[in-house]
Amino acid sequence: MLGKLSSTVQRFVSTSCRSEGLFKIHPTVIKAISERQPVLALESTIITHGMPYPQNLSTAREVEDIVRAEGATPATVGILEGTVHVGLSSDELEFLARSESTHKVSRRDLPYVISKGLSGGTTVSGTMIAAHKAGIPIFVTGGIGGVHRDGENTLDISADLTELGRTPIAVVSAGIKSILDIGRTLEFLETQGVCVATYGESKSFPAFFSRQSGYTSPYHVTNAKEAADLIVVFNFTAGTLSLGLQSGLLLAVPIPEEHAAAGQQIEEAIQAAVTEARQKGISGRDVTPFILQRVNELTKGQSLRANIALIHNNAKVGSQIACALSEHMKKCEDYPKGGRRTQEMKNQNLKHKTIVIGGVNVDFIAKGTTKEFVFGQTNPGSVCQSFGGVGRNIADCLSRLDHNILFISAIGTDSHSEAVLNYCKHMDTGAVARLQVQRTATYCAVITESGELSLGLGDMDIHQQITEKYVSKYEEKLSSASLVVLDGNVPVSTIDYVCSLAKKSSVPVWYEPTDADKACKPFLSDSWKALTHTSPNLAELCTMNRTLCLPTPEVLPSSLVEVLSCAAALSRPLLEYLQCVVVTLGALGVLVCGEHQAGTVGLQPRKHKRRGRLCAVYYPALPVCPEETVNVSGAGDSLAGGMMAGILQGKDTDTCVRMGLLAARLSLFSPHPISPALTADAICPERAYTQPWPKPTCMWMES
Structure with missing residues (x-):
C-alpha cells in the first residue's frame, strides 16, 4: 500500500x-x-x-x-x-x-x-x-476460522489458516470463533509460521464473545504503534527494516468489556447449538451459519448485539493500526539503504498537501422563470440538486485543477452523505468524518431569473462537529502543508487552533469568511494575525473591521468608484498582518490589496516582513450574458480556488487572478457550484479566453 x-x-x-x-x-x-x-x-x-x-x-x-x-x-x-x-x-x-x-x-x-x-x-x-x-496490507474481520472440534479425525480445517501461512496480510480479528478447537488452531498457526499477538494489556488469547479462551497468546502488543512496528518488521518490504516473511500475521482484539458480560450465556448457547448441529448431521461450511443463527435465537438477539459490538471495536482498532502503519511506512521510504534520512527528504515527503477545512452542503437550487417572485404562492421555476459548502467547493476546485488536497469536514450517515461521497470521488475525502445521529448539512437557495440570490435557508449544525479535537488528528499534515484553507463554517475554537499551529509552523492560511455573520470568527482574538490571505466580499469586510472596533460605513456604496475606495480603505488595517486581501465584488470583478510588486500586488507567500508600499489593484469581471447565468452560488469559491491554484503553481499575480476569473465564469454557466468542466486547460489565460483582457487599475494606499 x-x-x-x-x-x-x-x-x-x-x-x-x-x-x-x-x-x-x-x-x-x-x-x-x-x-x-x-x-x-x-x-x-x-x-x-x-x-x-x-x-x-x-x-x-x-x-x-x-x-x-x-x-x-x-x-x-x-x-x-x-x-x-x-x-x-x-x-x-x-x-x-x-x-x-x-x-x-x-x-x-x-x-x-x-x-x-x-x-x-x-x-x-x-x-x-x-x-x-x-x-x-491490513484487513479486519470478526473472527477467523480454525480447526473444527474433532478436526484431528475429520481434518476439517478452515482455509483461513493456510491462507494466513502464505499471504502477507495482517488480520485483525476478535480471535478464533469459540465453536472451534482453539488450542489446535493455535498449534496449526504456529506450524504455518503465522505470528499471533493479542492487542492490549492482556496476553490472554480471546475467544470471540469471551475475552479469555484459556490459552495465552505467543505475543502481545499494547497499542497501534507497536502493532504497526510488528507488521513492518514481520512481512512488509521496507528496505533493511523488514524480514520479508511471506506469511500473515494475526492480531487478536478482545471484545470490549462492557459487551463481554454476556459471554457466559452466549458460550452456553454455543455449546447447545454445537450439540444440535452434530445431532442433525450438519457439517462443513454449513456448520458456522447454523450455529450463529441458533445462538442468536437462544440468546434472544444478545449474541448478535455482541457480534456487532466486537466488529465495531475491531474496525476502530484496525483503522488506528492502518494509520500508524501508513505513517511508519512513509518514514521508512525516506531511508536510503545504509544511510540517514535527510531533512530535505523529510520536507519533500511531508510538504505535499493543501489542506482545506470547512463545510459540506447538499444544495437545492430553485431558480424562478419570472422577473419577480410573488411570495405566499407557488412560483414557476426549476429545482435541481447539487453539492456545495464553501470548504467542499474549494477542495473540489483545487482537485479538478490537479492539486493534491486533503479535505477535513463532517457529514452525517444519511442518504445525503452517500450522495456527497459518491459525487466527490475525485477528491480525497478520507478526512471527512461520518457521524451518527447527525444530519448532513443542506442548503436551499432561491434565485431569480437573472441568477441573483433571493432567499437562502441552511441546516448546517453539523459544521460545529469539525472540532479542534478532530482536526488535531491531522496536526503533522497541518504543520507541513503548503497552504491551509479555512472557511467560516468552522467553529471559532478550531480556527484558533489551526491559526496558532500555522503561525508556529510558518504555514500560509487563507480564510474564506462564508458570509457576513461568520466573517468575524478569526477576529474575535489575535488569530487573524496568523492569516496570510482572505477573500471577503464588501459586507464581510465590514464585519471584519467592525469586530476590530474600526469604523465602517452604515450603508454600502453602489457606484464602482465608491465601492473600490471603500474596499481599499477597509482592507488597509488588515494588511498590517495579512499579506493580501482579495475583495470579491460580484459582477464588478475583484480588488486585490497588498504589497506592491512588479506593477501589481504580490500574492506569493513571503518570508520577510512587508517592505514595499501598499496598493489595491482592480480587475474587472469577464463579460457574461445574464441569460447564460445558471447559478451564482459557487462563483466566489471558484474565483478563490482558481487563484489559489495559481499561487500554488508559483504563477504571477495577473495570471492567478485571471485563472480565478475564468473559474468563476465557468461556475456561472453550470448548475453546480464548481463546474464539472473545470480543468487546468479550461482556465489557462492564454488558451481559454481569446478576447482582450480588461486592463487592471492600480490604486495606491495611504501609509
Missing part, C-alpha cells in the same frame, strides 16, 4: 479506474493507495452470511463509517457478477446485503464463482487474496 503500488493497482490507475480482468478497485481506494494513505480491507461474508437483513447492511455501513472517522479509507471486498471488487459503493453494499443467492467465497471458490459470473461474500482467505493483490 505504502510507497510502491502493486502491479494490479498500477494497471487500474493507468486505465482511469476501470475494471481490468477479474478485479475492480474503487476509485477512492486507488486514490488512497496511490497517495500512501491508510487503507483498511473489510470482508463481506458478514454481509452475505453473517447477519440477517437489514442488520447486515447497517452494520457494514457503520463499520465503514468508523474506518473513515478514524482517518482511513474502507475497502470492503466482495464479488459482484463475476468481478472481484475491492471497495464497494453504497448500492453495491445493498445489493450484497439483499441478495438471497450469494456464495460464500474462499480461495477454492474464487475460480468457479468468477467463471460463472456469480456474486458472493469473501471469507477471510478470499479477502486476504484480494487485498494483497490490491496492495492493502
Whole structure:
C-alpha cells in the first residue's frame, strides 16, 4: 500500500479506474493507495452470511463509517457478477446485503464463482487474496476460522489458516470463533509460521464473545504503534527494516468489556447449538451459519448485539493500526539503504498537501422563470440538486485543477452523505468524518431569473462537529502543508487552533469568511494575525473591521468608484498582518490589496516582513450574458480556488487572478457550484479566453 503500488493497482490507475480482468478497485481506494494513505480491507461474508437483513447492511455501513472517522479509507471486498471488487459503493453494499443467492467465497471458490459470473461474500482467505493483490496490507474481520472440534479425525480445517501461512496480510480479528478447537488452531498457526499477538494489556488469547479462551497468546502488543512496528518488521518490504516473511500475521482484539458480560450465556448457547448441529448431521461450511443463527435465537438477539459490538471495536482498532502503519511506512521510504534520512527528504515527503477545512452542503437550487417572485404562492421555476459548502467547493476546485488536497469536514450517515461521497470521488475525502445521529448539512437557495440570490435557508449544525479535537488528528499534515484553507463554517475554537499551529509552523492560511455573520470568527482574538490571505466580499469586510472596533460605513456604496475606495480603505488595517486581501465584488470583478510588486500586488507567500508600499489593484469581471447565468452560488469559491491554484503553481499575480476569473465564469454557466468542466486547460489565460483582457487599475494606499 505504502510507497510502491502493486502491479494490479498500477494497471487500474493507468486505465482511469476501470475494471481490468477479474478485479475492480474503487476509485477512492486507488486514490488512497496511490497517495500512501491508510487503507483498511473489510470482508463481506458478514454481509452475505453473517447477519440477517437489514442488520447486515447497517452494520457494514457503520463499520465503514468508523474506518473513515478514524482517518482511513474502507475497502470492503466482495464479488459482484463475476468481478472481484475491492471497495464497494453504497448500492453495491445493498445489493450484497439483499441478495438471497450469494456464495460464500474462499480461495477454492474464487475460480468457479468468477467463471460463472456469480456474486458472493469473501471469507477471510478470499479477502486476504484480494487485498494483497490490491496492495492493502491490513484487513479486519470478526473472527477467523480454525480447526473444527474433532478436526484431528475429520481434518476439517478452515482455509483461513493456510491462507494466513502464505499471504502477507495482517488480520485483525476478535480471535478464533469459540465453536472451534482453539488450542489446535493455535498449534496449526504456529506450524504455518503465522505470528499471533493479542492487542492490549492482556496476553490472554480471546475467544470471540469471551475475552479469555484459556490459552495465552505467543505475543502481545499494547497499542497501534507497536502493532504497526510488528507488521513492518514481520512481512512488509521496507528496505533493511523488514524480514520479508511471506506469511500473515494475526492480531487478536478482545471484545470490549462492557459487551463481554454476556459471554457466559452466549458460550452456553454455543455449546447447545454445537450439540444440535452434530445431532442433525450438519457439517462443513454449513456448520458456522447454523450455529450463529441458533445462538442468536437462544440468546434472544444478545449474541448478535455482541457480534456487532466486537466488529465495531475491531474496525476502530484496525483503522488506528492502518494509520500508524501508513505513517511508519512513509518514514521508512525516506531511508536510503545504509544511510540517514535527510531533512530535505523529510520536507519533500511531508510538504505535499493543501489542506482545506470547512463545510459540506447538499444544495437545492430553485431558480424562478419570472422577473419577480410573488411570495405566499407557488412560483414557476426549476429545482435541481447539487453539492456545495464553501470548504467542499474549494477542495473540489483545487482537485479538478490537479492539486493534491486533503479535505477535513463532517457529514452525517444519511442518504445525503452517500450522495456527497459518491459525487466527490475525485477528491480525497478520507478526512471527512461520518457521524451518527447527525444530519448532513443542506442548503436551499432561491434565485431569480437573472441568477441573483433571493432567499437562502441552511441546516448546517453539523459544521460545529469539525472540532479542534478532530482536526488535531491531522496536526503533522497541518504543520507541513503548503497552504491551509479555512472557511467560516468552522467553529471559532478550531480556527484558533489551526491559526496558532500555522503561525508556529510558518504555514500560509487563507480564510474564506462564508458570509457576513461568520466573517468575524478569526477576529474575535489575535488569530487573524496568523492569516496570510482572505477573500471577503464588501459586507464581510465590514464585519471584519467592525469586530476590530474600526469604523465602517452604515450603508454600502453602489457606484464602482465608491465601492473600490471603500474596499481599499477597509482592507488597509488588515494588511498590517495579512499579506493580501482579495475583495470579491460580484459582477464588478475583484480588488486585490497588498504589497506592491512588479506593477501589481504580490500574492506569493513571503518570508520577510512587508517592505514595499501598499496598493489595491482592480480587475474587472469577464463579460457574461445574464441569460447564460445558471447559478451564482459557487462563483466566489471558484474565483478563490482558481487563484489559489495559481499561487500554488508559483504563477504571477495577473495570471492567478485571471485563472480565478475564468473559474468563476465557468461556475456561472453550470448548475453546480464548481463546474464539472473545470480543468487546468479550461482556465489557462492564454488558451481559454481569446478576447482582450480588461486592463487592471492600480490604486495606491495611504501609509
